[in-house]
Amino acid sequence: MTFDWNAHRFSGGVLALDLANTVIFRGDPQRSLDRFDDPNELPRFAEAAAIFRIGEWGNVQFHPPLSQKETEALIGIREVINSLFRSATREGSLQSGDLSTFLRLGSDLVCNEPEGRDLRLPNLSEKKRELSLGAAAFLSAMRLLDPARLERIKACPNCYWLYLDESRNRSRRWCDMNVCGNRAKARRHYNRNVKQAGNNHV
Ligand SMILES: [Zn+2]
Known part of the structure; x- marks a missing residue:
């Protein structure tokens, strides 16, 4: 297994957007890839998310889906989180169809959580808790409606990933400066050199 759920894969900043970003290069059919096409990646993502999202969730264990039905519910909430917040970045508004689907799927996920689970966010206690990945992603996304x-x-x-820009003056341009920022810089450098080389030939 070479694929690594490292810090870069959690550039979204909150669980809801990290989950949406498990599809890479959305909107580019040539390069688009769903990391969950391999079902083995679901528990690996859940495990890594508990580590990278400790600031959001505290001491937590996220339960990955165990059945086909649970997997479909997780993918359902992932896709509506993506379309709800992606259209917010484009049009600056929330679409009624997306919002109603989001609330309906989220309500089902919360309803399926066993009694007694602590659904608060942000985390307010030191005690370790358990949550299903889908319900946690929904609760994480609820806070983004603020x-x-x-x-x-x-x-x-x-790369078209969604991320929460928490910088003081909202100046973050890339999901990850070290990956996408550097790629863009290298491309600009390359284009400049090609142009200069072209001019030399004239
Ligand atoms: Zn990026």
């Missing part, structure tokens, strides 16, 4: 956070959601111009 206008102060909603206006900080951006789409990376290189």
